[in-house]
Amino acid sequence: MRGGSYQSVHQVSSRLAGLEFLGRRGYDARSRRTPIATRGCLPIMSFDARSSPSDANTTAQLWALAQQVLPGGVNSPVRSFKSVGGDPFFVERGEGAWLVDTEGRRYVDYIMSWGPLVLGHAHPVITEALQAQLQRGTSYGAPTAAEVEMAERLVRMVPGLEMVRLVNSGTEATMSALRVARGYTGRSRFLKFTGCYHGHADPFLVAAGSGVATLGLPNSPGVPEEAVRDTALLPFNDLDQVRSLFQERGEEFAAIILEPVMGNAGLIPPEPGFLEGLREVASEYGAVLIFDEVMTGFRVARGGAQERYGVTPDLTTLGKVIGGGLPVGAFGGRREIMEQVAPVGPVYQAGTLSGNPLATAAGNAQLAWLEENDPWPQWEAYGTELVEGMLEALTEAGIPASGRVLGSMWGVFFHPGPVRSFEEAQEADTQRFAAFHREMLHRGVFLAPSPFEAGFLSIMHGREELDLTLSVARKAAKVVGNGRAL
Numbered sequence: 181m182r183g184g185s186y187q188s189v190h191q192v193s194s195r196l197a198g199l200e201f202l203g204r205r206g207y208d209a210r211s212r213r214t215p216i217a218t219r220g221c222l223p224i225m226s227f228d229a230r231s232s233p234s235d236a237n238t239t240a241q242l243w244a245l246a247q248q249v250l251p252g253g254v255n256s257p258v259r260s261f262k263s264v265g266g267d268p269f270f271v272e273r274g275e276g277a278w279l280v281d282t283e284g285r286r287y288v289d290y291i292m293s294w295g296p297l298v299l300g301h302a303h304p305v306i307t308e309a310l311q312a313q314l315q316r317g318t319s320y321g322a323p324t325a326a327e328v329e330m331a332e333r334l335v336r337m338v339p340g341l342e343m344v345r346l347v348n349s350g351t352e353a354t355m356s357a358l359r360v361a362r363g364y365t366g367r368s369r370f371l372k373f374t375g376c377y378h379g380h381a382d383p384f385l386v387a388a389g390s391g392v393a394t395l396g397l398p399n400s401p402g403v404p405e406e407a408v409r410d411t412a413l414l415p416f417n418d419l420d421q422v423r424s425l426f427q428e429r430g431e432e433f434a435a436i437i438l439e440p441v442m443g444n445a446g447l448i449p450p451e452p453g454f455l456e457g458l459r460e461v462a463s464e465y466g467a468v469l470i471f472d473e474v475m476t477g478f479r480v481a482r483g484g485a486q487e488r489y490g491v492t493p494d495l496t497t498l499g500k501v502i503g504g505g506l507p508v509g510a511f512g513g514r515r516e517i518m519e520q521v522a523p524v525g526p527v528y529q530a531g532t533l534s535g536n537p538l539a540t541a542a543g544n545a546q547l548a549w550l551e552e553n554d555p556w557p558q559w560e561a562y563g564t565e566l567v568e569g570m571l572e573a574l575t576e577a578g579i580p581a582s583g584r585v586l587g588s589m590w591g592v593f594f595h596p597g598p599v600r601s602f603e604e605a606q607e608a609d610t611q612r613f614a615a616f617h618r619e620m621l622h623r624g625v626f627l628a629p630s631p632f633e634a635g636f637l638s639i640m641h642g643r644e645e646l647d648l649t650l651s652v653a654r655k656a657a658k659v660v661g662n663g664r665a666l
């Protein structure tokens with residue numbers, strides 16, 4: 181229905197403009213290099229008191245309006261809080277490790293835009309690079325030096341890259357990498373692992389298998405069966421099943437694609453030997469090994485999971501993390517394979533906004549920072565204290581839990597562990613997680629609104645954020661353990 185009785189965005193935001201937001205602060209230029217553990221942090225607000233009814237109306241109004249004009253009120257499904265209950269808040273701005281909503285509430289943010297913001301929100305390294313580029317235009321559709329610089333940086337930093345092509349999202353990167361692998365091998369079938377997410381292109385949208393290789397069935401209406409006919413599925417970390425599948429039909433496979441560390445089913449690292457075994461199988465049967473490092477690139481180590489585990493894939497896909505919050509992605513790998521890509525080769529791939537100057541400005545700035553600094557040890561120290569503290573709080577409250585930290589990614593399962601696959605992750609207590617999520621949010625800590633997502637750190641997460649998170653986690657765990665959650 182058009183022209184209904186709901187308020188327009190203009191009406192709602194005019195009301196918001198009158199609100200006084202809390203805790204504005206500028207960044208010290210030195211913060212670019214200050215170690216995370218010693219950086220000054222934002223004042224801690226109390227979240228135990230509920231906001232006034234008139235404030236609550238603004239979120240409610242925006243949410244009501246959003247649901248009228250956006251499917252489910254959002255532009256990407258997980259933002260809708262469907263798996264944790266409650267309604268999402270609306271972001272007014274980000275500041276370092278914090279989000280501020282349209283009602284002035286502040287949250288320690290462990291999502292960081294689902295990975296890209298390694299420097300935190302609105303870091304001057306990024307905002308200044310963007311401001312400088314903005315004066316010179318937003319898009320040219322012709323080559324720029326910044327694209328070459330970004331490609332060079334990626335090749336220098338990620339072991340498996342000899343050549344790259346920049347695209348606009350992780351989805352574009354994975355669908356293009358698969359096309360190149362198919363073009364290069366002249367084969368169609370490919371193997372993916374249950375629980376690994378590779379974006380929303382048709383061939384990857386296949387229901388989790390039952391633990392045996394199977395012809396894929398689409399798990400979204402609109403994906404034709406033909407589109408996933410060549411998708412084979414196996415459980416993560418089960419090398420024996422990969423070996424037997426390839427012994428039977430290895431010559432039919434164009435590619436093996438995986439998240440080398442699963443981040444879309446919670447955080448699940450590869451078992452020792454799994455990545456090495458896949459490397460051997462792919463090489464033996466002439467299949468292209470694709471590491472989807474859209475999440476893990478620059479997060480689990482500077483050169484991604486391939487650097488951390490010492491296994492080099494033939495192709496790598498990268499995404500959000502290389503753009504500092506701008507829409508970007510990339511795929512690349514061995515020169516021989518990448519030279520299949522048009523215009524040097526016959527495999528077509530193109531994009532009007534690919535290598536966009538704003539994305540390359542932000543991307544180069546962030547990548548340069550990551551080349552010159554070494555935040556990974558501090559991230560692991562923060563993450564270890566965070567996960568250990570959360571597990572202690574949950575265990576004390578009688579909630580079995582397990583967790584992991586890898587670089588700036590972390591994850592806690594409401595499951596005693598070990599969790600080695602999506603199938604095992606699904607045994608987690610999702611209802612208690614949902615209650616815990618609501619309790620944490622209510623007290624000012626924003627965790628990913630799904631039991632099957634990794635958490636992300638930035639260099640702006642420091643001692644005060646950590647202490648606040650753990651004190652809130654103890655309260656939240658107690659309430660959930662007592663069965664008195666929101």
Ligand code: PMP
Binds near residue numbers: 377439475
């Ligand atoms: N691959 C992986 C491993 C991802 O985590 C994601 C997104 N979370 C994608 C691909 C798709 O990226 P995008 O959302 O940018 O299309």
